[in-house]
Amino acid sequence: MSVSSSSTNSSRTLKIGIVGFGPFGQFLAxxxxxxxxxxxxxxxxxxxxLCVHLGITLFRDMDSFLESDxxxxxxxxxxxxxxxxxxxxxxxxxxxxxxxxDVLSVKEHPRDVxxxxxxxxxxxxxxxxxFGPESGKDGWKDLxxxxxxxxIRDEATCxxxxxxxxxxxxxxxxxxxxxxxxxxxxxxxxxxxxxxxxSEMEINSTSIDTKNFQKLVQLKESTVRDSFDLFSGLFxxxxxxxxxxxxxxxxxxxxxxxxxxxxxEELDLSVSNH
Amino acid sequence: MSVSSSSTNSSRTLKIGIVGFGPFGQFLAxxxxxxxxxxxxxxxxxxxxLCVHLGITLFRDMDSFLESDxxxxxxxxxxxxxxxxxxxxxxxxxxxxxxxxDVLSVKEHPRDVxxxxxxxxxxxxxxxxxFGPESGKDGWKDLxxxxxxxxIRDEATCxxxxxxxxxxxxxxxxxxxxxxxxxxxxxxxxxxxxxxxxSEMEINSTSIDTKNFQKLVQLKESTVRDSFDLFSGLFxxxxxxxxxxxxxxxxxxxxxxxxxxxxxEELDLSVSNH
Numbered sequence: 001m002s003v004s005s006s007s008t009n010s011s012r013t014l015k016i017g018i019v020g021f022g023p024f025g026q027f028l029a030x031x032x033x034x035x036x037x038x039x040x041x042x043x044x045x046x047x048x049x050l051c052v053h054l055g056i057t058l059f060r061d062m063d064s065f066l067e068s069d070x071x072x073x074x075x076x077x078x079x080x081x082x083x084x085x086x087x088x089x090x091x092x093x094x095x096x097x098x099x100x101x102d103v104l105s106v107k108e109h110p111r112d113v114x115x116x117x118x119x120x121x122x123x124x125x126x127x128x129x130x131f132g133p134e135s136g137k138d139g140w141k142d143l144x145x146x147x148x149x150x151x152i153r154d155e156a157t158c159x160x161x162x163x164x165x166x167x168x169x170x171x172x173x174x175x176x177x178x179x180x181x182x183x184x185x186x187x188x189x190x191x192x193x194x195x196x197x198x199s200e201m202e203i204n205s206t207s208i209d210t211k212n213f214q215k216l217v218q219l220k221e222s223t224v225r226d227s228f229d230l231f232s233g234l235f236x237x238x239x240x241x242x243x244x245x246x247x248x249x250x251x252x253x254x255x256x257x258x259x260x261x262x263x264x265e266e267l268d269l270s271v272s273n274h
Numbered sequence: 275m276s277v278s279s280s281s282t283n284s285s286r287t288l289k290i291g292i293v294g295f296g297p298f299g300q301f302l303a304x305x306x307x308x309x310x311x312x313x314x315x316x317x318x319x320x321x322x323x324l325c326v327h328l329g330i331t332l333f334r335d336m337d338s339f340l341e342s343d344x345x346x347x348x349x350x351x352x353x354x355x356x357x358x359x360x361x362x363x364x365x366x367x368x369x370x371x372x373x374x375x376d377v378l379s380v381k382e383h384p385r386d387v388x389x390x391x392x393x394x395x396x397x398x399x400x401x402x403x404x405f406g407p408e409s410g411k412d413g414w415k416d417l418x419x420x421x422x423x424x425x426i427r428d429e430a431t432c433x434x435x436x437x438x439x440x441x442x443x444x445x446x447x448x449x450x451x452x453x454x455x456x457x458x459x460x461x462x463x464x465x466x467x468x469x470x471x472x473s474e475m476e477i478n479s480t481s482i483d484t485k486n487f488q489k490l491v492q493l494k495e496s497t498v499r500d501s502f503d504l505f506s507g508l509f510x511x512x513x514x515x516x517x518x519x520x521x522x523x524x525x526x527x528x529x530x531x532x533x534x535x536x537x538x539e540e541l542d543l544s545v546s547n548h
Contacts, residue, residue: 083544128482130482130484135485144481144482146482173481173482175481175482180482183480183481183482184482186477186480187477187480187482187483187484187487188482188484188487190475190477190487190490191484191486191487191490193529194468194472194490195486196529197522197525197526197529198468200524200525200528200529201464201521201522201525203460203461203464206457206460206461207418207449207457208402208404208420208447208449208454208457208458208461208462209461210404210461210462210465211409212465212469212493212496212497213461213462213464213465215489215492215493216464216465216468216493218489219486219489219490222486223486228532228536231533232533232536232537235533235536235537236533236536236537236540245533247475248471248475249526249530250474251471251472251474251475252471252523252526255471255474256523259505259506259509259510259519262502262506262509262510263506263509263510266354266506266510270357
């Protein structure tokens with residue numbers, strides 16, 4: 001893992017094709033457009049009006065999208081649909097070696113899928129921008145961008161792509177996909193799990209909230225704004241998540257045991273005092 | 275439950291005796307002294323130097339403390355020691371009917387102990403200042419003060435005591451002990467439990483923390499600053515806490531089941547696609 005402040009001034013304009021034009025793809029596109037990169041998109045949902053508005057060329061079929069000669073293909077699908085979407089791509093339509101970049105919140109899974117499915121001459125950069133439409137709405141300065149240069153031969157294109165995030169002031173963090181998933185299972189997945197548990201309990205503000213309880217209510221609310229598909233993806237496609245779920249269960253059990261032991265001690269004490 | 279803005283201007287000076295002069299008793303004492311109330315204290319730990327410094331009369335034995343003619347006796351023991359401390363008090367030393375006030379984070383337990391053990395002529399006010407040395411360090415304005423007038427005959431003394439908190443700008447919340455405990459089990463106890471679980475898991479900041487994960491790390495750190503005795507007290511002496519612990523276990527189990535179901539659906543899908 002290393003924090004790079006990259007001295008490459010690779011500000012080459014890149015033709016970027018976005019696959020999956022949902023909220024996260026749109027969010028990234030706005031900054032890419034601002035930086036002057038020509039954007040093309042394809043999505044199962046019809047975003048034609050939005051694309052006209054943003055000046056993006058929208059392709060409704062994947063053949064013509066791949067034929068449109070992109071320097072970078074940015075995969076903005078959900079975790080759960082990545083494999084299906086990539087496996088369905090007609091790669092023979094690609095005109096030349098292309099850099100494929102994913103932005104998922106798990107990293108080993110897209111790495112494995114891309115290495116398995118993409119043409120051998122395609123480069124692979126696995127990334128996780130640790131921000132989104134909410135946290136990144138006032139710019140990306142100091143927000144963390146994790147990446148792993150999984151298979152890079154065309155250094156210039158890869159540098160130019162990374163420069164997009166560097167030039168916005170992101171904290172650039174190079175880290176292996178495995179290391180990312182290990183840390184993310186303990187942080188992001190665990191946080192989502194606690195939020196989902198609190199949502200299952202239907203906690204709500206009371207007239208006697210403590211400050212810390214208010215934080216839990218906020219966590220619950222922010223967790224359920226994300227889809228259950230995202231949460232499932234964090235679990236299913238991060239091999240470290242199952243262990244963290246077990247750790248959470250074990251920790252709850254341990255806390256419960258400690259409470260019961262203390263309660264029994266108190267009972268014994270109270271019996272011996274009367 | 276009702277929020278009172280009390281129009282009584284009862285700013286009578288009260289002789290207040292504090293039982294248990296730990297951090298919370300000391301914290302309250304500073305504001306009582308600032309308001310001009312003469313303070314006496316008794317504690318198992320020797321705080322004589324601190325008391326000299328604050329201008330507080332310290333009694334090392336309970337007999338002379340009770341004989342010192344207090345208008346109010348403020349019980350600032352821990353939840354777990356309240357019963358033992360109160361049952362050991364030589365009430366025959368009291369010179370006249372006295373208002374007993376507790377400040378514990380559970381309310382039915384002190385209510386029951388005080389009604390059972392105190393002389394019938396003593397008044398009982400059960401309170402929970404929802405703040406402490408940390409949250410109340412810059413004043414008590416808008417901080418919540420919960421109280422239940424459990425057995426009040428001497429209205430003047432009770433009003434004067436409540437006025438201490440009203441005049442500091444506290445949000446005064448009259449609520450039955452039972453209602454308090456019901457809400458607190460879902461807010462304060464649950465929050466402590468989540469904090470203890472995260473502490474048991476030994477979570478720590480990572481290089482790729484999300485904002486919500488940082489909140490959980492802060493929650494963990496703030497929870498373990500409180501004693502395990504406090505946490506045990508919230509559990510053992512709040513009859514609603516056991517159910518909330520069960521609810522937490524059930525919710526975790528439900529979230530796990532949903533994840534496993536979704537994982538099996540994905541596996542089925544993936545098998546049928548290949």
